[in-house]
Amino acid sequence: MLPPHLHERVEPGAPPPREGNAVIYWMRVAARAWENPALDVALHAARALEKPLCVYQCVATSGLVNDRQQTFVWEGVREVETALTARGIECVVEQRAEAFDASRFSKAALVVSDFSPVPSLRAEDDAAKAVAPLWRVDASCLIPVWKFTRAAGGLEEFLSWRAQQHFTVYPEEAFAPVTTRRGFELSDAVDHSVAPVHHTRGGSTCAVARWRSFSGNELSPLSAYLHYGHLSPFTVARETPRLGVLLEHRELAWNFCLHHARPSAFEALPEWARETLREHERDARSSLLSFEQLARAQTGDLVWDAIARQLLVHGEVSAPLRDVWLKALLPWSRTAAEAMSVAAELLGRYALDGNAPTTHAGIALAFGALEQPSPLETPFFGVVRSASTKELEKTLEVGEFERRAHRPSRGSPLTVAVIGAGVAGAAAARTLVDAGHVVTLFDRGRAAGGRLATRAEGPLRFDTGAPYFTVRDERFARWARAWWQERVLAQWKGVIEGEVREEASDLVKLVGVPSMDVVVKRLLLGLDVRFGVDVNSLTRDGSRWRLMNSEGASLGEYEVAVVATQPARASELVDPSSYELASRIREVEMAPRWAVMAHFGEGLGLPWDGLISTVGPLSWLAKNSSKPERPLLGGESWVLHASAEWSRAHLEDAKEDVAAVLMDALWATTGARSQAPVFLDAHRWKSGLTEKPLGVSCLWDASLQLAVCGDWCLGSRVEEAFLSGTAAGARINALPGGELPSQEAPRRPEFQLELL
Known part of the structure; x- marks a missing residue:
């Protein structure tokens, strides 16, 4: 045939x-x-x-x-x-x-x-x-x-x-x-x-x-x-x-x-390599780095980070550099098996040839496959051939290589303004900066937070937004795992009374440590964020967006804008330029939410750490001080959330009156002995909960180069805010560019001869 x-x-x-x-x-x-x-x-x-x-x-x-x-x-x-x-x-x-x-x-x-x-x-x-x-x-x-x-x-x-x-x-x-x-x-x-x-x-x-x-x-x-x-x-x-x-x-x-059934796994290495690498697992590591620190070139090693940046932005690691770059993972990992797993995830996620046989085999070769033992034994590697990024400084024009690695794959970087530094805005900004664009964030608040806001009162901390969050989507899970490794996240093992036992309630309840807002701060690390700036006007002037504050002063001009605020504010900003987008935003239905913060000098003696209530003005009670790594000040700190119905009916009440009513509801709902709080205050969320989401990940107008995102696009969860922000960033990252950069790594002449 x-x-x-x-x-x-x-x-x-x-x-x-x-x-x-x-x-x-x-x-x-x-x-x-x-x-x-x-x-x-x-x-x-x-x-x-x-x-x-x-x-x-x-x-x-x-x-x-x-x-x-x-x-x-x-x-x-x-x-x-x-x-x-x-x-x-x-x-x-x-x-x-x-x-x-x-x-x-x-x-x-x-x-x-x-x-x-x-x-x-x-x-x-x-x-x-x-x-x-x-x-x-x-x-x-x-x-x-x-x-x-x-x-x-x-x-x-x-x-x-x-x-x-x-x-x-x-x-x-x-x-x-x-x-x-x-x-x-x-x-x-x-x-x-x-x-x-x-x-x-x-x-x-x-x-x-x-x-x-x-x-x-x-x-x-x-x-x-x-x-x-x-x-x-x-x-x-x-x-x-x-x-x-x-x-x-x-x-x-x-x-x-x-x-080899799993060619990039530890088991694919020869026995001598596995044995020597296991023997050196006890060698002292100066630091163990998370996936996010590695993926976003935040190790502090100039050469390694420049190569990682090439991978992050341009989707490749030049072959002569890859072996040394992979070996450098070993001192930052607990074991060789972990280093190889991280290498496979980094290359599989960012490299265009991440699932190629050459990639899988290249990882194994960096850790001893198809080699003979070295006569020289070194820390971490044992008798596997070692290498250092310092060797590359002799052959690589590091400064020029780093400059090229930071340049976007589209050619010239876009200037982008992101309005709102909550989870969605931070995720959008991070996605854009990872692609090499120049991003400025504006937020009228005093600090990062949004849905994960934390109120600080002296040594006291109150998580007035989401009390915890769960992870269901792998796209968000990989970052949550990295934050867990960095100890930005921890599990809240609090007992929740009234929780319906279903699949969702069995998910791990994650909280930021020592406060919820550290998750947003981690996303914003290294970004240009301007807090306390109220963007009052967003207007399209030719091919650029012009931002103005409430006093009429210019906040700069940008090629692309991202609005990552609550829907009422977003529709106000967008309406002058796009009635169509503003109309879509107004389809979203939000519910207000009053939150009361109280600290008591003595414990309330309740057998649980959180309560879901379906009667009276309260809908959620959480003992904030029961969360991991909260300040140990004696007594207990509580956050009380009113129901949407009660909050809507009392939206314009004075916060002192709201706090008094909800404190009475606390004693009536729990049966605890009443006591005067050491600290008491209330905060009003005008858009505290999404009742009717938009049903799409984000809004995007390519002709205006304007994106709108927020948790309310998909729901109310932290994960949905993150996914909405990355979706908005993706719409911008898809914009084609003009002059495209060369991707050949700049090397000294003697290195070219070595290659030949």
């Missing part, structure tokens, strides 16, 4: 076709319509079986996928869809938010898939094999991967073996550039906190253009194109002989992944 150059690329022992309605080519890591062995195998099989051929592409939209990866994939999908349609080949593209469902192949006569040895795709292969005959085809390596034998001795052994292999050179096929007119819309279910890389667009047309203009001696700028199959390795090897040895290195990575 198949000619020799295709037959040797099909996995040996492939099952025979069966009766079915079509041949399906399941396109995943060879997303191109030229020099594609998997596509050619599917075409031959369809002709031989006299069945129609359908090319199936699936774009994942789960919370673990981000804007960067999805944009790159979609650009490739749309181009190959156009090219296949021009050849008369049916192409089906599907978005998938849930786990892969192989049942769609149940009626196929044969499923042909391009193979990759990474764990996630191999798991999908196993699911497909259970419902249909599956032919896995190697469309990515020069020598078919099925010929590979385990290379435990490293590169020299692999190259020696490779030189003895005989294989059919894949026939040359000319590439024809494709103009894709059909666009795509990013799913709102993905992680919006990672921006697209504008200078590295997906698709074979951009891949071939990048390759033909490429003058470097490393594959990093081409790695994502090779990983997703937008660029043919056969063309690269045929027309660029100087890159041949690098393609051989790439095939070594494929070989390594083929023979």
Whole structure:
């Protein structure tokens, strides 16, 4: 059925076709319509079986996928869809938010898939094999991967073996550039906190253009194109002989992944490496860094942070720098297993080739795989070859590299004003700064907080906003885990009376320590925030936004504006420029909420730490002093929240009267013996609770370059405020730019010679 150059690329022992309605080519890591062995195998099989051929592409939209990866994939999908349609080949593209469902192949006569040895795709292969005959085809390596034998001795052994292999050179096929007119819309279910890389667009047309203009001696700028199959390795090897040895290195990575179920995990290391790394786990670490500190280049190591910034903004780590950069994680981690796990998460999240075999194998190689023990034993590494970022200072123009790494992938940075420094505003600002933009935040309050506001009265602290929050969405969970590691968060184990026992109530109740507002302060770390500034006017003047305060003084001009306030305030600011956006905001229904803060010299003697009440004026009572790391001053501090109905009826009452009424309700509701508080005050939230959310993650007007966000877009929870803010930031990060920066790392001349 198949000619020799295709037959040797099909996995040996492939099952025979069966009766079915079509041949399906399941396109995943060879997303191109030229020099594609998997596509050619599917075409031959369809002709031989006299069945129609359908090319199936699936774009994942789960919370673990981000804007960067999805944009790159979609650009490739749309181009190959156009090219296949021009050849008369049916192409089906599907978005998938849930786990892969192989049942769609149940009626196929044969499923042909391009193979990759990474764990996630191999798991999908196993699911497909259970419902249909599956032919896995190697469309990515020069020598078919099925010929590979385990290379435990490293590169020299692999190259020696490779030189003895005989294989059919894949026939040359000319590439024809494709103009894709059909666009795509990013799913709102993905992680919006990672921006697209504008200078590295997906698709074979951009891949071939990048390759033909490429003058470097490393594959990093081409790695994502090779990983997703937008660029043919056969063309690269045929027309660029100087890159041949690098393609051989790439095939070594494929070989390594083929023979390890979890190639970037600690278990993939040789026994001697695992043993020596375990022995040095007891070496004293000066600091253990969280995922956020690493991801956002906040380690304090100038060279490491510059490389991390390149990854954060531009989606790659140059190959000559990656090994040293990965090794530097070990002294900042408890164990080598933890360091490798963090490395996989960092590269998997931010690198365009984060799930490539070269990435998985590269992590293992940095920690001793395919190497021999070093004669020199060093702290943390034992006899695994160590390295330091100080070595890179000799070969890297650090200042210039850092400057390029900070420059946005779109070219020039945007100037952005964010009005409101609560959770949503802070998340939007952080998402934009991570992409290299210049952001200024304005908040009329005295300090950060918003939904997580904390009132300070001398040594007393009262969490007048959310008493705690829970985490349900993985897009927010990864940051919550980092804050937990930094001890910004802790679990509140308080007993809540009246809590309905359901799945939501079983979630861990998280609180900021020593107060709720530290979570927002952590998000705002290093950002330009101006508190006590009331933005009274937001007007569009040509191509820029002009901000004015209540006294008519200018607060500056900005290209983009983000309004992250409560809806009533947001509609006032937006209305003069966009009646349409203001009308949408006015659809939101909010409820007011009175909050009373009281500190008692003696405990109230209640058997619980929080109460949910459905009768009387109170709806929620919380013993603030029962939360972890609150000041130990003697007595108890309480925060009382009135119900929405009572608050609405008494919205304009004097706060002294409100405090007196709610104190009486405290004694009546709990039965506790009344006592005069040492401290008593009340705070009015005009928009304390969302009764009818907008139902979308944020609002965005591309023509005005204006975004509006807040928890009220999705609900009332802290997590929803965070997701709304990152969604607003994503709309801005998607804006294309002009001049795009070069991504070749500036190196001293002797380093270029070393590469050659």
